[in-house]
Amino acid sequence: MKRNKEKNTKTGGIPTGRLLLLFLKGSKGFFAVSILTSLAVAALDMVNPQIIRYTVDSVIGSEPSALPAFVNSAIDRLGGPAALREKLWILALAVVLVALVSAVFRYLQRLYNTKAAETLVKTMRDRLFRHIQSLPFAWHMKHQTGDIIQRCTSDVDTVKNFLSEQLTSVLRIVIQVALSLAVMYSMNIRLAAASTLTLPVILLYSAFFGKKIGSRFRDCDENEGLLSAIAQENLTGVRVVRAFGREKYERERFRAQNDKYTSLWLKLSKLMAAFWGMGDLLSGAQVLIILTLGVQTCLAGEMKPGAFIAFMTYNSMLSWPIRRLGRTISELSKAGISLRRLSDILSSPVERDRENACEPDLHGDIVFDNVRFAYEDCPELLHGISFKVKAGSTVGILGGTGSGKSTLVYLLDRLYELPADGSGGKITVGGVDIADMRARYLRKNIGMVLQEPYLFSRSLADNIGITRENLPMEEIREAARIACLDETVCSFAEGYNTFVGERGVTLSGGQKQRAAIARMLTEKAPILVFDDSLSAVDAETDAAIRKELDSHLGDATVFLISHRTSTLMNADWILVLDRGRLVEQGTHAALIAAENGLYRRIYEIQRAGAEEEKGEEASGREDPGETTSEPEKEAMEGGESRE
Ligand SMILES: Nc1ncnc2c1ncn2[C@@H]1O[C@H](COP(=O)(O)OP(=O)(O)O)[C@@H](O)[C@H]1O
Ligand SMILES: [Mg+2]
Structure with a gap:
């Protein structure tokens, strides 16, 4: 920049x-x-x-x-x-x-x-x-x-x-x-x-x-x-x-x-x-x-x-x-x-769809086929990543900071494009190359919650209901309930009319993330991406939200990105990313069974950290802005700089 x-x-x-x-x-x-x-x-x-x-x-x-x-x-x-x-x-x-x-x-x-x-x-x-x-x-x-x-x-x-x-x-x-x-x-x-x-x-x-x-x-x-x-x-x-x-x-x-x-x-x-x-x-x-x-x-x-x-x-x-x-x-x-x-x-050239860009059903399998990607003027970041996500399943992605997790989902959302000549592989949904789809249609059908969500200087209701015009209040509240935000909002004097952002109430990191999750849920998209979006809520809220999501997401295909193995363990399939390479994949059970596996090591370090913490006092953990505990951080650092 x-x-x-x-x-x-x-x-x-x-x-x-x-x-x-x-x-x-x-x-x-x-x-x-x-x-x-x-x-x-x-x-x-x-x-x-x-x-x-x-x-x-x-x-x-x-x-x-x-x-x-x-x-x-x-x-x-x-x-x-x-x-x-x-x-x-x-x-x-x-x-x-x-x-x-x-x-x-x-x-x-x-x-x-x-x-x-x-x-x-x-x-x-x-x-x-x-x-x-x-x-x-x-x-x-x-x-x-x-x-x-x-x-x-x-x-x-x-x-x-x-x-x-x-x-x-x-x-x-x-x-x-x-x-x-x-x-x-x-x-x-x-x-x-x-x-x-x-x-x-x-x-x-x-x-x-x-x-x-x-x-x-x-x-x-x-x-x-x-x-x-x-x-x-x-x-x-x-x-x-x-x-x-x-x-x-x-x-x-x-x-x-x-x-x-x-x-x-x-x-x-x-x-x-x-x-x-x-x-x-x-x-x-x-x-x-x-x-x-x-x-x-x-x-x-x-x-x-x-x-x-x-x-x-x-x-x-x-x-x-x-x-x-x-x-x-x-x-x-x-x-x-x-x-x-x-x-x-x-x-500067505007975004243009290919000729005859299509709008296919996006409930199909998602395939990353040998995806290689480099940001402009930067060395290659993703080195030939291939995996398949079954339609309607939940895939977890674990990896240290900078390993390319967010980049992966940016590519899926076509916020960045793979080279048009196919040299960077391709991404397909239901067998259709996303490059052949209308970008707006694709993005409308992928609900994204980013790690650092942006809320507009408007009321909470407006922020959550921004995805569609005149969204009924019940739907907004329902989404907030699933995101475990409804209770918090109701404790505000002005409830859903609370003005957030500049010149308004400043929400904590976790509250912002939950508002962003609620906003995304109102979209009812067939593909959902949670990019480290539970990082700022404590482990219990994290678990509660995931439980709610599980019973409400229906047939959506879900990408769950996290540095916490506990967040990912219930996913149908887990990808482990290390410096732009897909080093392991499998179910939680299979991954922790693997001797010397990266996932297993991170899991063990994080579990030890969590138990230590449980022994301590559990008060004051309601919703701290930053809850990545030290052992977890170390675990991730370990993942990054092993060898
Ligand atoms: N727009 C960009 N231009 C150049 N480099 C970028 C850009 N965005 C991210 N990066 C770099 O790419 C690497 C991977 O970033 P990211 O995909 O966000 O990792 P993760 O989400 O796993 O933490 C990082 O080293 C980051 O500095
Ligand atoms: Mg990221």
């Missing part, structure tokens, strides 16, 4: 263009309105300087109007420039009206921009979530939860900001610059050319700084991620931190990272301050140049004062957008990285 950030960003995946189109679904219309309204804003920005120019040159002065013909005829109807000279308020009103209309368009632009961005980001999240839901279990095990969440939040936001803020503003800037330049060239070519020549300097300057700022931003982002990872780990692992008195150490660790993060931000703000300050200086210098040239042009009689004022206004409209454009170019790379990180997820 290492961090694959670097590697992943290089793998590419879906082409960026296609990815964007994918996300734009549903928000294209909003984007179109947003772009059109920004066009209108840019165009309206051109108007007021012309009114000023007309006022100065033709109303106050006596130059012929440079306004379009339809405006001139409207002015003539009002009585011409002479009449306007008497009623200057009309010109003022025109300026205000233009500003008003412009404000309305700005409002619409903002509104539709937000609509576009939010629709887009919603599409993105939905798509990501849907995709992540259908990615293979192996993918989830390989990726860090924090990393996936960061991609789905921060990276989505970066892309959103880019599309909504940067992209539309780039469009607006390009239009604004183009319009300003066009008007400027129409007013005075030489002066306009001078202004144009200075623009690349500003653009280069801000692109250069923009890149630097971009990389500093990235540093900050990454360090923010580290900081929140420390906080998150501490919150979820609060018990370990308290129990081991690690508060001081954790505080120091947080402080160190916090310091680093803060200093990075300070460095970034220094750079930003320099960027904006020098940028202002540069823009000022540019204005100075045009001002000097403009004054000369005016003095030479090539330009009227009003036109000059208007020209300077357009010129000043150029500088800011150009600086902004430089920053945006650098933002582009940031958004590009985020997009690639998203496309990594979206282009």
Whole structure:
């Protein structure tokens, strides 16, 4: 589960263009309105300087109007420039009206921009979530939860900001610059050319700084991620931190990272301050140049004062957008990285069933045929395991930690897949290769209780009844009764409505396991797997649950995984696993009869341990979280490291 950030960003995946189109679904219309309204804003920005120019040159002065013909005829109807000279308020009103209309368009632009961005980001999240839901279990095990969440939040936001803020503003800037330049060239070519020549300097300057700022931003982002990872780990692992008195150490660790993060931000703000300050200086210098040239042009009689004022206004409209454009170019790379990180997820292949995948009856015999398996980038773990489980029977699996017991049942549930070319053997149920079945169907028909069950932050009833919608309360209680949980639940003040998990009651390990068993029982699946799921309940409860299960499981085929021989002794058949090899199999009676057998040795050690314990006081054993007694542990260790 290492961090694959670097590697992943290089793998590419879906082409960026296609990815964007994918996300734009549903928000294209909003984007179109947003772009059109920004066009209108840019165009309206051109108007007021012309009114000023007309006022100065033709109303106050006596130059012929440079306004379009339809405006001139409207002015003539009002009585011409002479009449306007008497009623200057009309010109003022025109300026205000233009500003008003412009404000309305700005409002619409903002509104539709937000609509576009939010629709887009919603599409993105939905798509990501849907995709992540259908990615293979192996993918989830390989990726860090924090990393996936960061991609789905921060990276989505970066892309959103880019599309909504940067992209539309780039469009607006390009239009604004183009319009300003066009008007400027129409007013005075030489002066306009001078202004144009200075623009690349500003653009280069801000692109250069923009890149630097971009990389500093990235540093900050990454360090923010580290900081929140420390906080998150501490919150979820609060018990370990308290129990081991690690508060001081954790505080120091947080402080160190916090310091680093803060200093990075300070460095970034220094750079930003320099960027904006020098940028202002540069823009000022540019204005100075045009001002000097403009004054000369005016003095030479090539330009009227009003036109000059208007020209300077357009010129000043150029500088800011150009600086902004430089920053945006650098933002582009940031958004590009985020997009690639998203496309990594979206282009990871989802689980797919084979063509003509079937849904056969799963009440048949289960056969593992020479199963070999290795986790990705790991040495082989299961070395050619073959066995047969009769339909409706109970098979016990005994083995030390890490011997591959859980892996065996993951393969049965197709949480991990055997190689498609058959080199890893195959698993069949009722003669049908599980690889040919629909994965969802297979999993629905295999009830699994994992060693460390996960309960959702919901009520107990909801947790147990999660397998089917609107499960009647009687069925939930019946399942809980079989799992020996009903009595415990009834002792809770709120019974089955007790809220568990975060911000609720914390169940003991054994209670959680029993809740998980109850949850699995409601599924009524033909194949049931108990993966060390009685490890946290004491021996008596273990026996009681098994007794209940025996009389309620009917014709289900059961896999019972445990490190306790006492849990397994009543199974119809027992498999003994040692470091990925099936070293013994048989009934309990046959296995303890075998001289020097691993099973027999473990059985004897565990029995001796149990008797010793019986001699001691039996109180306080109601439901301890961890009940593996020392001798048992030793017995398992012995099993692991014999020779
Ligand atoms: N997703 C994984 N990737 C790599 N190695 C794994 C993965 N899951 C388990 N392992 C390794 O495989 C071995 C067997 O694990 P497991 O089947 O859980 O054993 P058991 O259930 O018998 O304790 C262990 O050494 C474990 O570290
Ligand atoms: Mg296990």
